[in-house]
Structures are given as structure tokens and as C-alpha cells.
Amino acid sequence: MVYDENDYLMLSGIQHFQFCKRQWGLIHIEQVWAENEATTHGQILHQKADNPYIKEKRKDVITSRAMHVSSKTLGLYGILDVVEFHKDESGVKLKGKRGNWIPRIVEYKRGKPKKDTRDIVQLVAQTICLEETMGCHIEVGYLYYHSVNQKKEIEITDQLRQEVYDLAEQMHTYYEQKIIDKAEYFKNCSLCSLVDICMPRLSKKSRNVENYIRQSLLSEESI
Template identity: 60%
Template sequence: MYEEDDYLMLSGIQHFYFCRRQWSLIHVEQQWQDNRWTAEGQIVHEKADNPYIKEKRKNHFLSRAMPVSSPSLGLAGILDVVEFSKNETGISVEGKKGKWQPTIVEFKRGKEKKDNRDIVQLVAQAMCLEETLDIQVPYAYLYYHQTNKKVKISISDELKHEVHDLTEQMHEIYNQRITTEAEFHKNCKECSLIDICMPRLTKKRVNINSYMYNHLYEDLI
């Protein structure tokens, strides 16, 4: 169990899964820089993160910008949208009659990924919600704005184990204040931190004269 002062940002697990150097720059060095993709993401989340927008129907209501935390993971953050549906196996909610089952809906700017970066973040959110409300969350949803697609994700034990492993590594690196080495790949050019990270320069030691020559040559062609 982690103390509250040791909690890390819940949203960081997606960065950590995708690129540990990116996570280190943001969460260890406290560096950030926006680009087109981060700006679009903020617009997509603007409505979802607004706690003053209320939506309810007879057997459903939405809670926006819900704070959650997990002592076992050492994470804390804000959930985009939690939909509560009337269900006798659910929990009591202040000001509401009956029992209610919560389901997370996490909003994403783009489309489904080939890897699990969005999924591990969603599972970590579900685990935090389970500890916050003391209830089991069997599934949750990822909503992709670009494709207008809502994807159901089962919160399996296997995924929970993966999240536990990732968060342990996050805490270890954070406590040691390590900035991990760069791993240059095709997605680096779209990262908002590329000018801070400089992956082609920091991935390995290079002869500075060769590096300058190569980049000057690239600018000429």
C-alpha cells in the first residue's frame, strides 16, 4: 500500500506503456510541450471533464470528472465519465434511490491502437474506481472520437496483473528520479516532446561532427 503523498498520476500509465522516456520527461522532470495532437485531445476532453454538465435519464445518470485513487497501485486521477445504471447488485449513491452500478467511459482523440496503451490506462482507472467505491467493475469503455466508436473492454485478472507490474516499475523509476534513455521509432515525430527528448541524439552516443553533417545534409535536400 502506498501513502497518499506517494501517489503518481493515473493518466501517466498510458505514457509509461507507450514510451518510458516520454513518461520520465513529463513526470520526473516535469517537462511538457503542446502540439496539434495534444491540443485536439484537450478539446475532446473539454465536455467530458466538465463536472457541471449533468445528464440523467430514468435508470441512468452520468458523473463527470470524478476523482479516484488506489492505495494498492499508488495512483490518483480524474475519470472522464462514469455512467451509473440502476442495478440491485450496485452501490448506494447519495441523493439517489436504489442501487447503482458504475461504468467508466474514457474519451480518446484518435482511433484504436494496435497495442494496449489505452487499455492499461482504462484498467487502471477501473481498479482505482473499485477501491474508491468498494465495488467490482467488470468492464469499461473506450470512446474514440476520430472513428466515433465505443469499445467495450473486460477488466480481466490478466490485465490487472499487467497494470500492477507497470505501476511498480513507475514507482521504482520515479523514486530513483531516473530519466530513461530514448528509443527512436516512427511515432517520435508526432510526439510533442520530440524537441526536448531529442531521441536521435540521445538514443546512443554519436560523433558530434557526423551528427551535425547528417542534419545539415537533410536540410539541403
């Protein structure tokens, strides 16, 4: 499927969508946002990474920042933190540079590696966008975790690519139909900056009351 540019969604949203569809809906459909310590720290961390005027060249690696990319097949657009171009004859041409270069994304995260794949699917989506923008194929990317000073290499597999295409299709369906999932409480909800807006604990209590009433009525009917 090919999406019209007017229907593009934010690339960064795929991470929210994979982690919590309600969070994504509140942010991207309801246009709701709130800051907490984690989001503020993340913004500070990205200030240098997102500065397009900071460019570096070390030996056979060129580092570029704040690249604009998009994908017609995903219907997503966004800005990449950092792209490293490694000199390699199997790569692509860069304007004003000799030789060929292979691009590899470095996505910066404030915390540490997560048990789920939300960071990975974001990196893979970014890679697909960069591939379409530059007309190349990219096999690996990197996630850099600030709190543990760890740069983790991620292989961009066909399975991960398909997961990203499926998520992007769901995102467009949710957005077009204005679907916002009901709140569910998880142990990580307290870390979300939208917890006071989402109010998952109240939703859980409401369901518990409904279940209690339903069970009571069933018990009375069986008497």
C-alpha cells in the same frame, strides 16, 4: 503493497509509461511538457467530459463527470472523464438516488483504437481506482474514440489487472530513483509533442557512431 498518499503518482501517467518510459520520465520527473496539434485537440475534447457541473440522467443511466479517484494499492490518483451508473440491483448505493447502480468508466480518446494496450491499461488502472473509491467490483469499461465515433467495450480481466499493478510498481521505482530511460527512435516519435526535447534521432545517430568506432577498433585488433 499499500502506498502513502504523499507518494501517489498521477493516474494519467500510466498510459505514458506503458507506451514510452522516457516520455513518462521527461513529463513526470523532469517536469517537461510541450504542446502540439494532437495534445491541443485532446484538451478541447476533454473540456466537456471534465466539467463536473454537467450531469445527465437518461432512463436507468446516470452520467457523472470529472470524478476524483485514487488507489492505495496502485499509489495513483486522478480524475475520470465520464462514469456511467447503470441501475442494477447487484450494484452499489448512490447518495440521493433510489436503488443500486453499477459504475462503468468511459475514457475519451481523440484518435482511433491503437495496436498497443496503452489506452486499455489506463482504463484498467482507472477502474481499480474507482473500485477502491466506491467499494465495488467492476467488470467492464469503455474507450470512446472521437475520430471514428466508436465506443469500445473492454473487459477488465485478471491478466490486465496484474499488468497494471506491475506497471504501477515500476512507475514508483522509476520515480523514487529518478530513472529516465535513454532515447530510442521509433516511427511514432514524430507524433510525440516532446520529440524536439527528447531528440531520439540524435541519440540514434550517436549510437551509430559509437558502434562504428567500436567495430573499427575490433577490426584493427584482429589484424
